[in-house]
Amino acid sequence: MGLDFSIIPKYFDIxxxxxxxxxxxxxxxxxxxxxxxxxxxVIALYAPWIIRQPFRLIAWVFMGTxxxxxLFLIYFGLVQIGIDLPAFVAGIIGLGLxxxxxxxxxxxxxxxxxxxxxxxxxxxxxxxxxxALRKVVIPQAVRAVIPPIGNNMxxxxxxxxxxxxxxxxxxxxxxxxxxxxxxxxxxxxxxxAAFYYVIxxxxxxxxxxxxxxxxISR
Amino acid sequence: MDxxxxxxxxxxxxxxxxxxxxxxxxxxxxGLICGTLGTAARLSRFxxxxxxxxxxxxxFRGTPALIQLFIxxxxxxxxxIQLDAFEAGVIGxxxxxxxxxxxxxxxxxxxxxxxxxxxxxxxxxxxxxSMYKVILPQSARxxxxxxxxxxxxxxxxxxxxxxxxxxxxxxTAQRYIGSTYKPFEMFLLAGxxxxxxxxxxxxxxxxxxxxxxIT
Numbered sequence: 001m002g003l004d005f006s007i008i009p010k011y012f013d014i015x016x017x018x019x020x021x022x023x024x025x026x027x028x029x030x031x032x033x034x035x036x037x038x039x040x041x042v043i044a045l046y047a048p049w050i051i052r053q054p055f056r057l058i059a060w061v062f063m064g065t066x067x068x069x070x071l072f073l074i075y076f077g078l079v080q081i082g083i084d085l086p087a088f089v090a091g092i093i094g095l096g097l098x099x100x101x102x103x104x105x106x107x108x109x110x111x112x113x114x115x116x117x118x119x120x121x122x123x124x125x126x127x128x129x130x131x132a133l134r135k136v137v138i139p140q141a142v143r144a145v146i147p148p149i150g151n152n153m154x155x156x157x158x159x160x161x162x163x164x165x166x167x168x169x170x171x172x173x174x175x176x177x178x179x180x181x182x183x184x185x186x187x188x189x190x191x192x193a194a195f196y197y198v199i200x201x202x203x204x205x206x207x208x209x210x211x212x213x214x215x216i217s218r
Numbered sequence: 219m220d221x222x223x224x225x226x227x228x229x230x231x232x233x234x235x236x237x238x239x240x241x242x243x244x245x246x247x248x249g250l251i252c253g254t255l256g257t258a259a260r261l262s263r264f265x266x267x268x269x270x271x272x273x274x275x276x277x278f279r280g281t282p283a284l285i286q287l288f289i290x291x292x293x294x295x296x297x298x299i300q301l302d303a304f305e306a307g308v309i310g311x312x313x314x315x316x317x318x319x320x321x322x323x324x325x326x327x328x329x330x331x332x333x334x335x336x337x338x339x340x341x342x343x344x345x346x347x348s349m350y351k352v353i354l355p356q357s358a359r360x361x362x363x364x365x366x367x368x369x370x371x372x373x374x375x376x377x378x379x380x381x382x383x384x385x386x387x388x389x390t391a392q393r394y395i396g397s398t399y400k401p402f403e404m405f406l407l408a409g410x411x412x413x414x415x416x417x418x419x420x421x422x423x424x425x426x427x428x429x430x431x432i433t
Contacts, residue, residue: 003296064413066377069388069405076401161282165381172285179292186293193281193289200280 005187011178015188018174019195025092025170026157026199032096033156034149037103038138044108046133062101068162070098075166088170091163099156106148110141146214150207157199171195224403227394234390235411241304241376241386242415245311246369252316257323271320278317284378286310291382307379315372322368326360327353359430366423373416387411 043055062070071094078085085093114137122132164173175192179185259271278286290299291306301309330353338348380389391408395401 061409061413064416065405065409066374066388066412068377068380069391069408069412072388072392072395073401073405076395076399077405080399080401158282161284162378164284172282172288175285176288184296186289186296189285189289189293193285196281196285197277 003186004184007182007184008187008191011182011188014174014178015171015191015195018169018171018192019199021088021169021174022157022160022171022196023199025088025095025163025168026153026160028092029095029099029160030153030156032092033099033103033152036096036100037107037149038142040100040104041107041111042133042138044104045111059101059104062098063105067094067098067159068165070094071162071166087167088163091160091166091168091170095156095160095163098159099152102152103145103149106145106152107138107141110145111137113144114140143214147207147211150203150210154200154203154207157203158196161196220400220403223398223400224407227398227404228407230394231387231390231407231411234385234387234408235415237384237386238373238376238412239415241307241311241379241384242369242373242419244308245315245372245376248308248312249315249319249368249372250365252313253319253323256316256320257327260320260324261327275317275320278314279321283311283314283375284381286314287378287382303379303382303384306382307376307384311372311375311378315368315375318371319365319368322364323357323361326357326364329360330356359432362423362427362430366420366427369419369423370416373419374412 040055040059044052044059046052047055071091074094074097075087075090078090118136118140119132122136123129127135160170161172164170164176167173169177171192175188178188182188256271256274259267260275262268262271287306287310290310291301291303294301294306334352334356335348338352339345343351376386377388379386380392383389387408391404394404398404
């Protein structure tokens with residue numbers, strides 16, 4: 001069986017819809033992972049010992065095991081405790097939490113590297129500790145980690161393909177469905193790869209622009 | 219927590235863990251080969267090779283490994299490549315890891331001071347000699363740690379072959395989650411085994427890193 005790319009236009013809209021889902025899921029998971037990352041970083045650094053230590057253990061487990069395994073845990077685990085979420089919500093939560101842990105590592109390092117004088121000055125000016133964290137320390141820390149977080153977000157886009165395994169109709173699963181009808185895996189997986197590549201390039205472009213802007217305003 | 223069940227299925231997970239280890243080792247070897255070739259291409263004198271090297275890195279890092287695996291395993295037969303799932307897994311993941319390793323190896327080589335190569339050339343060493351005797355030994359020291367990060371990612375990426383039904387750790391966990399409805403227990407079993415593999419590898423990399431440092 002040779003290759004025949006002329007079959008693609010007929011199913012192009014299905015792939016395009018999958019593409020839209022991939023972008024939506026990536027965006028939602030990216031936002032979750034960004035704010036989750038800040039929250040996790042604050043917990044890992046400032047929460048009382050009894051919360052901090054178990055939390056660090058869980059974060060460590062999340063960094064040491066494959067995302068695919070975690071997706072199975074979240075998807076089937078939620079069902080088991082009676083929370084029956086649609087697959088795409090489970091996928092967003094899984095992706096978002098996984099990358100929140102990675103972002104949190106970056107943000108922790110950044111928070112610790114913000115000059116101590118900043119916190120002291122803020123406290124002197126009458127801000128409470130949480131206020132000083134929220135208004136002075138964290139904004140500076142987050143700015144410093146935007147480029148590496150951008151790398152994580154690009155990794156997130158590629159890992160979003162994994163949620164096809166728990167049945168989310170994004171780009172990969174859409175390609176799979178079309179292949180089920182046409183028996184043309186090479187053509188349609190290649191097409192899906194091309195779409196991922198284009199989104200990837202677009203994200204890299206945005207990342208470069210943001211980096212340039214940050215480096216100017218410093 | 220159903221410990222009885224965990225004890226009962228534990229041998230199957232252990233067996234699967236060995237498949238994951240074997241996959242990781244073979245993938246790492248292939249990745250290093252591809253990474254070395256990729257670096258050679260990217261640092262070549264010939265523009266065409268440099269372009270091919272850059273395209274390899276960009277395309278394989280810019281698309282999901284899962285899709286690459288699917289193209290190879292499901293699409294391969296259409297262009298005359300017949301592989302079983304394990305072979306496709308090793309080749310697909312290895313070539314993918316090679317793209318990341320190319321960047322690591324290349325980064326270590328170009329970060330060796332330029333003066334080193336120039337000095338070697340001035341002393342009468344040929345291009346190859348200065349590469350093998352002066353630059354590579356120095357960059358090898360810089361490479362160990364970042365290649366360790368690549369290795370860590372690679373081990374976790376072997377989970378992807380579960381999607382083409384290679385019976386490794388994640389596939390086994392998935393199967394038992396499906397048949398026992400105990401996702402947490404199965405995750406714990408597989409997770410602990412993954413973390414042991416990653417911990418041991420990490421210690422190995424740290425040992426190697428200490429070994430190659432001069433001081």
